[in-house]
Amino acid sequence: MTRVFNFSAGPAALPEPVLQQAAAEMSDWRGSGMSVMEMSHRGKEFMSILAETKALLIELLNIPANYKVLFMQGGALGQNAILPMNLLRGRNSADYVHTGEWSKKSIEEAGKYCRVRVAATAEASRFTHVPPQGSWDIDPHAAYVHICSNETIGGVEYHWTPDTGDVPLVADMSSNILSKPVDVSRYGLIYAGAQKNIGPAGLTLVIVREDLLGSALPITPQVFDYQHLAANDSMINTPPTYAIYIAGLVFQWIKDQGGLEGMARLNQAKAGLLYDTLDASGFYTSPVAREDRSRMNVPFRLPDPALDAEFLKGAEARGMVQLKGHRVVGGMRASIYNAVPMAAVQALVAYMKEFEAKHG
Numbered sequence: 001m002t003r004v005f006n007f008s009a010g011p012a013a014l015p016e017p018v019l020q021q022a023a024a025e026m027s028d029w030r031g032s033g034m035s036v037m038e039m040s041h042r043g044k045e046f047m048s049i050l051a052e053t054k055a056l057l058i059e060l061l062n063i064p065a066n067y068k069v070l071f072m073q074g075g076a077l078g079q080n081a082i083l084p085m086n087l088l089r090g091r092n093s094a095d096y097v098h099t100g101e102w103s104k105k106s107i108e109e110a111g112k113y114c115r116v117r118v119a120a121t122a123e124a125s126r127f128t129h130v131p132p133q134g135s136w137d138i139d140p141h142a143a144y145v146h147i148c149s150n151e152t153i154g155g156v157e158y159h160w161t162p163d164t165g166d167v168p169l170v171a172d173m174s175s176n177i178l179s180k181p182v183d184v185s186r187y188g189l190i191y192a193g194a195q196k197n198i199g200p201a202g203l204t205l206v207i208v209r210e211d212l213l214g215s216a217l218p219i220t221p222q223v224f225d226y227q228h229l230a231a232n233d234s235m236i237n238t239p240p241t242y243a244i245y246i247a248g249l250v251f252q253w254i255k256d257q258g259g260l261e262g263m264a265r266l267n268q269a270k271a272g273l274l275y276d277t278l279d280a281s282g283f284y285t286s287p288v289a290r291e292d293r294s295r296m297n298v299p300f301r302l303p304d305p306a307l308d309a310e311f312l313k314g315a316e317a318r319g320m321v322q323l324k325g326h327r328v329v330g331g332m333r334a335s336i337y338n339a340v341p342m343a344a345v346q347a348l349v350a351y352m353k354e355f356e357a358k359h360g
C-alpha cells in the first residue's frame with residue numbers, strides 16, 4: 001500500500017492507524033458480526049459507540065457539564081442557517097466578524113433570518129489578518145457574536161479568544177477544532193464540520209451552552225432544533241452512524257498522541273517548520289500577517305504564477321497532493337491538519353528548497 005502525503009483542505013487526511021483499525025473492523029465490529037454501517041442506530045452496539053465517542057470528546061476538550069454535545073448533519077454551512085433559527089432568543093440581530101470567505105458565507109446566510117451587523121472586518125487588509133479586539137463594535141443587544149476561528153481559505157487564525165462580554169460568542173471551528181486546547185467555557189456555541197480534523201464528511205459537531213437552548217424559531221426544522229436534539233441525545237432520526245464511529249477512533253487517536261496539548265505541540269512544530277522555510281526564502285511568500293497565520297492552512301505564493309503548474313506537477317511526482325491554492329487566494333496552500341504527519345511537512349519543505357534552487 002502506498003499512501004500519499006495529502007495536503008487537502010477537506011475532506012482531509014485521516015490518521016493511518018484509524019484507517020487500519022476501521023479496515024480491520026469493517027465487516028465484523030468487535031464480535032458483533034456486523035459492520036458499524038449495518039447496525040441499528042438504536043441497538044446496544046451503536047449506542048455504546050455513540051456514548052464512547054461523546055465521552056472522549058468531552059474529555060479531550062474538557063467540556064463543562066452545562067454544555068450539550070450534538071452530532072448533526074448538514075455541514076458547517078447548514079449551521080449558518082440553523083444557528084440564527086435557534087439562538088436569536090427573541091432578539092432581532094446578531095453580530096458577525098468578517099475575516100474571509102467562510103465568515104462571508106455565514107453572514108450572507110444569517111441575513112435570511114435576522115439583521116446581521118458586521119462588528120469588525122478585515123476587508124482593509126484583503127482578509128490577511130484578524131481584526132484586533134479593540135476595533136470591534138459589539139452591539140450589547142446582539143443575540144450572539146459569530147467568528148470563524150480559522151479561515152481555511154485565507155489561512156488566517158485567531159490565536160486569542162475574543163471577549164464579548166455578556167453576548168455569547170459563537171465560533172465556526174471547522175478547520176481548527178481539536179488542534180489545540182480550547183477553553184470551551186468562553187463560548188456560547190462551537191460548531192464544526194467533521195471533514196477537516198474530526199473524521200468523514202457528513203457529520204457536524206455542535207457544542208452548546210444549555211441556557212441558550214429552548215427558544216428556536218417556530219419554523220426551525222425538528223431535526224435542526226438544538227433543544228430537541230439535546231433532549232434526544234442526537235437521535236431524533238438516524239444520525240450519521242459510520243462517521244460518528246470514525247470520529248470516535250480519531251478522538252482516541254488524539255488522546256493517544258497526548259490529547260490536545262500533544263496535538264498543539266505537533267501542529268506548532270509542523271507549521272513552524274513551514275513558515276520558517278517561507279520566511280527564510282527570497283522566493284516564496286506568505287500573504288498573511290505574521291501574528292495571525294494559521295497553523296492548519298498555510299497559503300503561499302511562488303514569485304511567478306507561471307511556475308505554479310510545474311511546482312504542483314513536481315510535488316505530485318514526489319507523492320504530495322492537493323497543494324493547489326484556492327482560486328480566491330491563488331498560489332499554493334498546504335493544509336496540515338492534525339493527521340498530516342511531520343514527515344509530510346519535511347518532504348514538502350525539502351521539495352520547496354529543491355524547487356527554489358532550480359528556479360530562484
Ligand SMILES: *Cc1c(COP(=O)(O)O)cnc(C)c1O
Pocket residue numbers: 010074075076077078102148150151152172173174175193194196
Ligand atoms: C470547510 C469549512 C466550512 C464548510 O463546511 P461544510 O461542512 O462543507 O458545510 C465552513 N467553515 C469553515 C471554516 C470550513 O473550513
